[in-house]
Amino acid sequence: MDSCTSLTAIVRRFVNEADIVLLALDSLLDEYPKKGEGKCYECYDSYRDLVKKSANAKTYDEALNTLKEFVKEFVKCLGLLIEPYVVICPAVGSPGNIWRFIGHPTDFEAIALYHIGKLCIEKPYTRLVLDLTHGVNFMPAVTLKLAEKLASIILAAHMGSVASLEDGVELYVYNSDPASPGSTANKLNTNRIMKDKIKTITAPYDLPQRLIRHRTKEIERAEELRRINEDYLKAVQLPLSVIYYPLPLALCETLLQNQASQQTAKIMEEAFNLWYSHVKSGCGNIDRLLGIDPDSVYALYLVEAFGRRLKAEVKYPPTVNDLKK
Numbered sequence: 001m002d003s004c005t006s007l008t009a010i011v012r013r014f015v016n017e018a019d020i021v022l023l024a025l026d027s028l029l030d031e032y033p034k035k036g037e038g039k040c041y042e043c044y045d046s047y048r049d050l051v052k053k054s055a056n057a058k059t060y061d062e063a064l065n066t067l068k069e070f071v072k073e074f075v076k077c078l079g080l081l082i083e084p085y086v087v088i089c090p091a092v093g094s095p096g097n098i099w100r101f102i103g104h105p106t107d108f109e110a111i112a113l114y115h116i117g118k119l120c121i122e123k124p125y126t127r128l129v130l131d132l133t134h135g136v137n138f139m140p141a142v143t144l145k146l147a148e149k150l151a152s153i154i155l156a157a158h159m160g161s162v163a164s165l166e167d168g169v170e171l172y173v174y175n176s177d178p179a180s181p182g183s184t185a186n187k188l189n190t191n192r193i194m195k196d197k198i199k200t201i202t203a204p205y206d207l208p209q210r211l212i213r214h215r216t217k218e219i220e221r222a223e224e225l226r227r228i229n230e231d232y233l234k235a236v237q238l239p240l241s242v243i244y245y246p247l248p249l250a251l252c253e254t255l256l257q258n259q260a261s262q263q264t265a266k267i268m269e270e271a272f273n274l275w276y277s278h279v280k281s282g283c284g285n286i287d288r289l290l291g292i293d294p295d296s297v298y299a300l301y302l303v304e305a306f307g308r309r310l311k312a313e314v315k316y317p318p319t320v321n322d323l324k325k
Contacts (some may be wrong), residue, residue: 004038047077092144154169155199169198239302240303249318256318271292
């Protein structure tokens, strides 16, 4: 089939059995000035006003909401009958040569993990499908790295309740043929470049000591930052130790008797609210004054996943059969 984007092929193949998540960069607010041919250019021009609106937004939150609206309208314009879950992730550098995005690629990883991790905690997905065709810069590498973490979260939260997960989470990765600049060819293959099964929950062996950190000496709400980091360590330090070694009796004692796993969502929400509130926009710059460690986010999700699973499957005190599971 002919299409200006590989998303069309992926959606038509998996739409009846998948939730569609689109990762886009906040650098979309840097308006693309050139004209072109094809449906993608036509749809971009149709909603160019939303791009301009995002660039003129008074706050970063307003810019993000406008960009989400733009992506959803763009998808509708392509004729794809889906309601995608859109995550606007942080860019780095100056992709459009006008705006400058100051931060680190770990910002992209942390934001994407935070939002998609919520889905994986709630739903027992048996397959992850990645289309890396339109990824730019660091996006494909970081997104592929995220897949292992997401699969681990799924296994930790749902393996006991979904029989098909006993064989692991399937991972499919797609990419299209490269398009040569100036080429008139409009038919490119979408290739499956990887097929794997992730059967093992990966526990971090080196636990980060902080969830959130500042990148500048002058920062508002520094006391709140310290408190969040303290709450994070209390929530993950002991549970992650007994998951890593592993010690099933200690795990049950820790998570069934402790409220730590119930606090993880609150800790993450507070951390990311603080992160978003410290993104400064204006004068052609998006400056992220705080950084969140994606490995810390992953640690919190693992604790939450195991906590949910144990509370659903095991009564306290646990039996020997409970521990065998």
